[in-house]
Amino acid sequence: MKKINISNKTPHVIRWVEDFKYKVWDRVVNCLTGMRPSGRLHLWHFKWALENWLLMQDTQNIKNNFLIADYQVLWDHLWDTERLRSAVVNMVIDWLSVWLDPKKSNFVVQSYVPEFAELFNLLTMFTPYSVATNNPTLKDEMKKIENRWEWENSSVSLWFINYPVSQVADIMLPKWEIVPVWEDQIPHIELARKIIKKVNTMYGTSFPLPMALISETPRLVGTDGNDKMSKSLWNTIYLTATLNEIKKWVNSMYTDSWKTSVSAPWNIENHVVFKYLDIFYSDKVHLEELKKRYIEGWENSVWDWELKKLLVKILDELISPIREKREYYKNNMDLVISSIEEGSENVRKIWQELLQELKEKMWIIWYWKS
Amino acid sequence: MKKINISNKTPHVIRWVEDFKYKVWDRVVNCLTGMRPSGRLHLWHFKWALENWLLMQDTQNIKNNFLIADYQVLWDHLWDTERLRSAVVNMVIDWLSVWLDPKKSNFVVQSYVPEFAELFNLLTMFTPYSVATNNPTLKDEMKKIENRWEWENSSVSLWFINYPVSQVADIMLPKWEIVPVWEDQIPHIELARKIIKKVNTMYGTSFPLPMALISETPRLVGTDGNDKMSKSLWNTIYLTATLNEIKKWVNSMYTDSWKTSVSAPWNIENHVVFKYLDIFYSDKVHLEELKKRYIEGWENSVWDWELKKLLVKILDELISPIREKREYYKNNMDLVISSIEEGSENVRKIWQELLQELKEKMWIIWYWKS
Numbered sequence: 001m002k003k004i005n006i007s008n009k010t011p012h013v014i015r016w017v018e019d020f021k022y023k024v025w026d027r028v029v030n031c032l033t034g035m036r037p038s039g040r041l042h043l044w045h046f047k048w049a050l051e052n053w054l055l056m057q058d059t060q061n062i063k064n065n066f067l068i069a070d071y072q073v074l075w076d077h078l079w080d081t082e083r084l085r086s087a088v089v090n091m092v093i094d095w096l097s098v099w100l101d102p103k104k105s106n107f108v109v110q111s112y113v114p115e116f117a118e119l120f121n122l123l124t125m126f127t128p129y130s131v132a133t134n135n136p137t138l139k140d141e142m143k144k145i146e147n148r149w150e151w152e153n154s155s156v157s158l159w160f161i162n163y164p165v166s167q168v169a170d171i172m173l174p175k176w177e178i179v180p181v182w183e184d185q186i187p188h189i190e191l192a193r194k195i196i197k198k199v200n201t202m203y204g205t206s207f208p209l210p211m212a213l214i215s216e217t218p219r220l221v222g223t224d225g226n227d228k229m230s231k232s233l234w235n236t237i238y239l240t241a242t243l244n245e246i247k248k249w250v251n252s253m254y255t256d257s258w259k260t261s262v263s264a265p266w267n268i269e270n271h272v273v274f275k276y277l278d279i280f281y282s283d284k285v286h287l288e289e290l291k292k293r294y295i296e297g298w299e300n301s302v303w304d305w306e307l308k309k310l311l312v313k314i315l316d317e318l319i320s321p322i323r324e325k326r327e328y329y330k331n332n333m334d335l336v337i338s339s340i341e342e343g344s345e346n347v348r349k350i351w352q353e354l355l356q357e358l359k360e361k362m363w364i365i366w367y368w369k370s
Numbered sequence: 371m372k373k374i375n376i377s378n379k380t381p382h383v384i385r386w387v388e389d390f391k392y393k394v395w396d397r398v399v400n401c402l403t404g405m406r407p408s409g410r411l412h413l414w415h416f417k418w419a420l421e422n423w424l425l426m427q428d429t430q431n432i433k434n435n436f437l438i439a440d441y442q443v444l445w446d447h448l449w450d451t452e453r454l455r456s457a458v459v460n461m462v463i464d465w466l467s468v469w470l471d472p473k474k475s476n477f478v479v480q481s482y483v484p485e486f487a488e489l490f491n492l493l494t495m496f497t498p499y500s501v502a503t504n505n506p507t508l509k510d511e512m513k514k515i516e517n518r519w520e521w522e523n524s525s526v527s528l529w530f531i532n533y534p535v536s537q538v539a540d541i542m543l544p545k546w547e548i549v550p551v552w553e554d555q556i557p558h559i560e561l562a563r564k565i566i567k568k569v570n571t572m573y574g575t576s577f578p579l580p581m582a583l584i585s586e587t588p589r590l591v592g593t594d595g596n597d598k599m600s601k602s603l604w605n606t607i608y609l610t611a612t613l614n615e616i617k618k619w620v621n622s623m624y625t626d627s628w629k630t631s632v633s634a635p636w637n638i639e640n641h642v643v644f645k646y647l648d649i650f651y652s653d654k655v656h657l658e659e660l661k662k663r664y665i666e667g668w669e670n671s672v673w674d675w676e677l678k679k680l681l682v683k684i685l686d687e688l689i690s691p692i693r694e695k696r697e698y699y700k701n702n703m704d705l706v707i708s709s710i711e712e713g714s715e716n717v718r719k720i721w722q723e724l725l726q727e728l729k730e731k732m733w734i735i736w737y738w739k740s
Contacts, residue, residue, distance in 0.1 A: 070734070074734065081733040116491075124532055127527055161499050162528065
């Protein structure tokens with residue numbers, strides 16, 4: 001196995017497949033991933049995130065920290081904060097149900113760690129206003145966000161302008177080095193590196209510069225063929241789906257091919273069922289054979305109902321154990337809560353210690369105890 | 371004595387002389403005043419702030435809290451944070467030396483209270499970005515601030531954009547109601563009222579809406595007659611001044627009158643010594659007589675050296691006991707430190723309790739303890 005050496009020369013963007021998978025690091029590195037607790041998880045979360053997390057959980061020399069980014073939901077849900085609590089708990093049940101293991105990784109809730117806010121406040125002092133607002137991802141997101149504020153017919157909240165810096169606070173103090181993100185989050189990682197470099201230079205600290213880990217998981221289309229699987233588009237298969245729900249969604253899947261004339265070679269370019277099989281069916285030899293027969297057509301062909309039946313079987317094999325574990329955890333809520341508490345507490349301890357150290361170097365611990 | 375009733379109808383700006391002085395409140399109200407620990411205090415601080423604080427300290431039904439706003443200095447002094455510690459201590463010695471009493475009032479350091487940052491983080495969520503940046507005082511201040519950031523040839527820090535909201539955090543949780551400020555700070559108080567009103571409406575809390583208390587103390591000119599007494603203009607008389615230093619500064623004072631022809635009536639409009647006597651000389655009858663004689667001139671006149679001698683005497687009477695007390699506290703640093711610790715601890719306790727309550731109402735205390 002190839003060893004990866006982390007040094008100052010390590011590029012700040014590494015790619016999942018070629019740089020990372022099947023390799024081990026030459027020392028233990030801290031990895032931060034996380035999710036916003038905004039609703040039930042679906043197949044897309046599983047393929048994009050959770051499956052990689054499972055892989056990372058068992059990768060040697062990686063200490064995983066799964067962040068429940070509740071502040072990132074809170075700012076936009078001030079009117080219904082009571083839903084946040086159950087959203088957090090439900091998301092953690094989903095995590096546990098796909099075999100994420102709180103003994104191996106830390107589950108940590110942002111709002112559990114008050115020191116987070118203290119560091120965030122300090123880091124805003126290190127960030128020029130112009131740099132904060134020129135972040136291209138932030139600009140894009142601001143455009144996308146509809147104004148839901150009634151007060152003063154106003155814009156996004158001030159928190160939103162600060163949130164890339166609040167992410168730097170998330171990463172910096174527990175010394176998290178690898179941060180799996182999407183391409184569009186790379187400006188945030190670059191901001192983090194700039195700020196952390198500045199702190200290190202000024203106070204002689206040695207906080208590591210984080211690296212973005214880019215996943216190459218192909219995007220999973222919705223059951224309607226839409227590019228994005230999303231709750232709001234009603235085209236998702238949840239990790240909580242029953243067999244009947246799986247059947248319902250798979251049967252509704254769009255199979256573009258039948259639109260062309262019967263004599264034409266079948267086109268599978270927009271065939272949603274095949275897109276799902278590409279991702280979820282592990283028997284690639286059989287899949288290729290099915291595609292070949294489907295494209296050739298006529299007496300040797302495969303019918304859509306056969307493909308759909310196969311997909312239902314595969315998805316149910318994937319989801320039914322998750323469903324079962326979900327039931328188990330719903331009946332054992334103490335395990336869920338303690339997984340959150342313990343992970344948050346672990347991370348908080350590291351955080352407190354490092355914040356104290358930083359504040360001492362900055363001389364903002366006075367004569368008195370803090 | 372007239373009683374002042376505080377209700378929702380109380381205007382949010384009250385004026386020191388007509389609304390406040392010689393009146394008592396119908397219940398105990400919390401008052402926040404404070405200073406940035408940016409250097410030694412001088413006569414202007416005494417007239418503008420400390421003397422009023424002394425009055426408030428002994429006003430019935432006012433609980434005073436004197437904030438040491440170290441974060442407001444820190445953001446602009448990241449390169450020399452070690453000076454902040456001594457700046458805080460020195461400022462508190464000045465406070466103690468003018469008879470501010472830590473048994474009657476709380477001396478509280480911003481950075482001592484980590485809960486401050488937690489509330490600040492939350493409050494940025496309640497503040498529309500446009501409202502934050504349209505604050506007229508903030509805009510003015512931004513223009514005035516020279517860019518001292520080397521990185522990216524950049525602007526003020528992100529912290530600066532947030533600072534009016536961070537002031538709301540200062541005020542809100544300890545339930546401070548009266549905030550003595552300059553006229554230019556009124557937009558900040560208005561922002562505070564808006565945010566606090568919003569929180570109260572959304573979560574059924576009852577944080578009081580703060581009122582600005584406007585002081586009518588006339589501005590004290592510098593020893594050179596410049597409108598502003600300021601360290602950077604070298605025209606200040608510090609509260610630490612020795613008798614010789616007082617003499618030096620008073621003797622250097624500009625006495626405009628001698629510029630006009632001897633036969634003309636003396637003009638005292640720009641006479642710095644008279645300006646100081648106006649403020650510091652309590653025997654107004656004698657002062658009027660001096661002015662009259664000075665203006666009439668000739669054999670009955672008063673010489674500048676006589677006026678200067680009088681001013682030296684008056685200022686030394688004011689400053690020498692302060693100087694003495696200063697020596698005492700410098701030799702009893704434990705008293706200084708404990709005054710800061712105790713005040714900060716008192717306020718922190720209130721703060722923690724109220725933050726816990728707010729977080730519960732916002733549902734960001736989960737099942738677990740915090």
